[in-house]
Amino acid sequence: MSRRSLQNIAIVLLIAVVWPVARQIQQRFANESAPEAVESRTVVREVALLNVSYDPTRELWQAVNAKFVTKYESETGVKLTIKQSHAASGSQARAIADGLEADVATLSLWPDLDLLRKKALIKAGWEDEFPNGSVPYFSTVVFVVRKGNPKGIHDWADLGKPDTSIITPSPKTSGNGRLALLGAWGSVVLQGGSEENAREFVTRIYRNVPVLDTGARGATVTFSQKGIGDVHLAVESEARLEVRESNGELELVYPTKSIRHDPPVAIVDAVVERRGTQDVAKSYLDYLYTPEGQVVIAEHDFRPLDAEVLTKFADRFPKVELFTVEDIGPNWDAVQKKFFAEGALFDSIYQEIHRSDSAK
Amino acid sequence: MMPQKSTVASSTARHAASREDPVWVRVLLIGLAFLVIGVLIVIPVANVFYQAFRGGAGVYWKNLVSDPDTRHSIFLTLTVAPVAVALNVVFGVAAAWLITRFKFPGRTFLTTLLDLPFAISPVVAGLMFMLMFGLQGYMGPWLRDHGIKIVFAYPGLVLVTAFVTMPFIARELIPVMDAIGSDEEIAAVSLGANGWQTFWRITIPNIKWGLLYGVILCNARAMGEFGAVHVVSGHISGQTDTMPLRVEKLFQEYNNPGSFAVASVLTALAIVTLFLKIWLEHKTSHELAEARDVGVT
Numbered sequence: 343m344s345r346r347s348l349q350n351i352a353i354v355l356l357i358a359v360v361w362p363v364a365r366q367i368q369q370r371f372a373n374e375s376a377p378e379a380v381e382s383r384t385v386v387r388e389v390a391l392l393n394v395s396y397d398p399t400r401e402l403w404q405a406v407n408a409k410f411v412t413k414y415e416s417e418t419g420v421k422l423t424i425k426q427s428h429a430a431s432g433s434q435a436r437a438i439a440d441g442l443e444a445d446v447a448t449l450s451l452w453p454d455l456d457l458l459r460k461k462a463l464i465k466a467g468w469e470d471e472f473p474n475g476s477v478p479y480f481s482t483v484v485f486v487v488r489k490g491n492p493k494g495i496h497d498w499a500d501l502g503k504p505d506t507s508i509i510t511p512s513p514k515t516s517g518n519g520r521l522a523l524l525g526a527w528g529s530v531v532l533q534g535g536s537e538e539n540a541r542e543f544v545t546r547i548y549r550n551v552p553v554l555d556t557g558a559r560g561a562t563v564t565f566s567q568k569g570i571g572d573v574h575l576a577v578e579s580e581a582r583l584e585v586r587e588s589n590g591e592l593e594l595v596y597p598t599k600s601i602r603h604d605p606p607v608a609i610v611d612a613v614v615e616r617r618g619t620q621d622v623a624k625s626y627l628d629y630l631y632t633p634e635g636q637v638v639i640a641e642h643d644f645r646p647l648d649a650e651v652l653t654k655f656a657d658r659f660p661k662v663e664l665f666t667v668e669d670i671g672p673n674w675d676a677v678q679k680k681f682f683a684e685g686a687l688f689d690s691i692y693q694e695i696h697r698s699d700s701a702k
Numbered sequence: 703m704m705p706q707k708s709t710v711a712s713s714t715a716r717h718a719a720s721r722e723d724p725v726w727v728r729v730l731l732i733g734l735a736f737l738v739i740g741v742l743i744v745i746p747v748a749n750v751f752y753q754a755f756r757g758g759a760g761v762y763w764k765n766l767v768s769d770p771d772t773r774h775s776i777f778l779t780l781t782v783a784p785v786a787v788a789l790n791v792v793f794g795v796a797a798a799w800l801i802t803r804f805k806f807p808g809r810t811f812l813t814t815l816l817d818l819p820f821a822i823s824p825v826v827a828g829l830m831f832m833l834m835f836g837l838q839g840y841m842g843p844w845l846r847d848h849g850i851k852i853v854f855a856y857p858g859l860v861l862v863t864a865f866v867t868m869p870f871i872a873r874e875l876i877p878v879m880d881a882i883g884s885d886e887e888i889a890a891v892s893l894g895a896n897g898w899q900t901f902w903r904i905t906i907p908n909i910k911w912g913l914l915y916g917v918i919l920c921n922a923r924a925m926g927e928f929g930a931v932h933v934v935s936g937h938i939s940g941q942t943d944t945m946p947l948r949v950e951k952l953f954q955e956y957n958n959p960g961s962f963a964v965a966s967v968l969t970a971l972a973i974v975t976l977f978l979k980i981w982l983e984h985k986t987s988h989e990l991a992e993a994r995d996v997g998v999t
Contacts, residue, residue: 392938400955427937441837441846442854442936461838559954567953587956 388421389622394444396431396517396605397558398580402642403448409638410629414622422622430557431517438463438610445614445623448607450517450558450577452667453678455606463612472607478630479644481603482664483518483525485595486565486574486581493572497597498529501573502546509571510551511561513681513688517605518558520682522575525601527681528665532599545691549698566592577603579643582658602664750969753962765963771940772964775948782856782944783924786863790920793864794871795913799905801872802879803887813876819868828933831862854936859944862930867920874916875909882908911986918982922975926968 395403407424414422427434427442431450438444439461447464449455458464469475487495493506501508511519526547530540552570555561558580565574566584573595576584585592607627614620629635636646640655652659671677681687722728755762767773801813819827833839835852845852852858886908890900906913928946935942943951945968952961 394936425938425941427939429937437854437936439838440832440853441835441842443851563954583956 388423389619391422391424391445391619391622391626392427392443393424393446393448393626394427394434394438394442395448396434396450397428397560398518398577398583399448399605399642399644400426400428400559401583402579402639402644405638405642406630406635409634410626413629414625420622424626428559430511430515430519430560432515433556443613443617444610445617445619446607446627447610448605448627450603450605451520452604452606452674454517455608456674458608458610463610464608465611468608469606471609472627473631474647475604476606476608477604477647478607478627479605479636479639479646481578481605481644482600482662483521483575483603484578484581484600484662485597486576486584486592487595488572489591489593491593491595495573495595498526498599501526501575502543506550506573507552507571508547508550508573508575509553509555509561509565510575511558512554512556515556516558516561517603518561518575518577518580519554521577521601521603523681523688524667524670524677525575525597528601528670529597529599532665532669541687541691545694548691549695578645578659582643596660596662599663599665602666604666747969750962750965753958754966756962757959761959762963762966765960766967769960771943772948772952772960774940775943775945775964776967778856778859778943779925779945782859782863783921785860786867786924787917787921789860789864790868790871791913791917793868794875794916795909797872798875798879798909801876803884816869816872819865824862824866824927824929825933827865828862828930831858831865831930831934853934854938854942856942858934859931859942862934863924863927866927866930867923870920870923871913871916874912874919878909878912879905911982911989915979915982915986918975918978922972925971 393403393407403424403426407426411422411424414420427437427444429437431454434442434447435449435454435457438447438458447455447458455464455468459466459468472478485495487493493503494500495503495506500506510522513519513523523544526544527540530543531537535543553561553564555564558577561574562576562580562584565571566588574581574584581594585594607630609620609623609627614623630639631647633648633651636648636651637654640646640651640658643658645659646652646655667674667677671680679686723731754765765772766776797812797816801809801816822830832853834841835845835858836842837846842853852861886904887900890904895903926946927944928950931944932947935944935947937943937947937951939951945964949961949965949968952958952964
């Protein structure tokens with residue numbers, strides 16, 4: 343047989359194999375992207391929402407979405423799909439500003455959402471759109487240590503011990519990272535320490551951070567799965583999840599005082615107006631404040647606002663004296679500027695660490 | 703006679719022995735090579751499959767197909783990579799043609815530019831597209847007003863993937879086309895063939911194996927691309943997460959079996975690529991030898 347005819351046979355065979363597979367894929371895709379074509383008689387309309395959120399809320403939103411979608415579809419008859427995107431809070435704010443079409447932004451810190459207001463994507467006064475300053479739940483920063491707490495870490499001051507390796511994400515991108523720094527700062531200045539003492543303490547901490555991950559989940563993986571570091575400064579929900587998944591290898595440590603984490607939510611007006619999703623976005627975020635929504639929140643280790651739900655889940659949330667960002671600086675804008683802006687406190691601390699490291 | 707012969711034989715053996723290293727050195731070096739390859743390549747690759755199949759084939763299959771987001775990521779990679787490769791085939795052939803068949807000022811500069819995507823970090827490549835097409839970039843507002851989505855959507859994924867893998871095909875074709883030379887094409891033109899005829903009947907048959915080789919390498923890199931895609935994807939589960947991104951996400955969500963299942967598919971694709979590459983190398987060397995024989999006789 344000549345080579346040419348062999349080639350022709352090979353091509354025919356290839357087509358015979360590839361064609362059905364391609365058709366299968368195409369059909370599956372058609373079904374996924376356009377279900378109304380199949381069920382046009384039963385479903386009136388379909389809507390899709392994109393929720394752009396921060397790192398530790400992946401599991402929370404999966405649960406909330408499942409519940410809310412069922413509820414919404416049964417009440418309105420509209421088919422709803424909610425997509426999620428997760429990364430460090432600061433990076434996500436930047437992505438939305440770059441054009442990521444989020445219908446709702448549920449970020450970790452106030453300045454990240456307010457950046458979207460500055461970019462004219464969210465209307466001024468977004469804090470008043472939902473109850474409690476558009477903050478549907480709260481949390482705090484706690485410590486995760488290795489089994490048996492070999493380094494004896496019980497409170498913030500213990501983080502300054504020599505040879506204590508600390509894992510926390512980068513304050514430049516991550517909400518968790520910024521809160522950890524502010525928590526350490528507050529633990530000094532709110533107990534009578536001077537700003538100089540606080541700066542020295544924070545410098546000591548960051549000198550002992552071997553890896554600065556960009557996001558909270560990355561830091562969790564570094565600490566729990568890669569086994570780097572002696573203590574992980576994590577948001578409470580992230581810490582509890584990490585300890586649960588560790589099969590007894592990790593332990594939680596609650597400091598006596600810590601910083602209050604108030605993650606805000608907002609409708610991204612510029613996007614919902616163009617996509618016509620205002621109403622569904624509004625009821626989606628409203629759902630977080632219902633008793634049902636608050637229970638899902640508590641089940642995922644975020645502290646609910648609802649006093650009844652909080653009491654019901656009290657064993658999950660040990661009492662910690664919480665101070666706020668406002669206790670450290672007059673407001674978030676000032677704190678952001680003083681600590682995290684380009685060339686501000688964190689940058690100068692980091693440069694100092696690098697200088698002294700290279701001088702050694 | 704006999705003794706003499708044996709001295710000759712033993713002296714050749716001595717010569718051979720003096721040219722070779724002692725046995726223990728050879729064993730040590732070969733052993734070391736196997737050890738390094740084993741530790742750095744074989745064990746990690748085998749571990750991917752071990753982790754993926756830990757719960758049995760049934761669990762493995764379920765991890766791959768039961769999660770719609772994972773299913774979508776496989777589908778997305780299998781649609782992004784071929785489109786990026788197709789773009790690069792057109793571009794690569796055109797660029798190689800231009801560079802090997804024409805002399806013009808700036809030709810060397812163009813050849814250098816072709817390598818730029820190799821030199822630029824994929825993350826930077828992603829950011830470049832973000833600065834071009836992002837809402838805060840040069841074209842972002844215009845694109846939004848006209849309802850065109852590039853970054854955080856399928857076109858963006860294809861664009862960055864095509865950018866990062868751009869040099870593969872052109873780089874593969876330029877030496878091939880240089881070696882073949884333009885004699886056959888000139889002969890075709892002198893016999894009255896037009897441009898397309900020359901291209902389809904002379905150029906393409908001449909470069910087909912080199913082209914296929916480039917396509918295979920390009921496709922392997924396109925499917926595995928992480929950095930640039932990471933920047934422009936927006937990480938929307940079930941929408942813009944390609945397989946490498948999905949692997950990371952599942953790993954971060956404590957779903958190790960799922961993560962390794964997807965990783966094993968990527969690894970399997972890489973192994974298939976490797977075999978295709980070996981087959982093709984064998985095939986082309988065979989063909990080249992044949993062509994040489996024909997030339998000699």
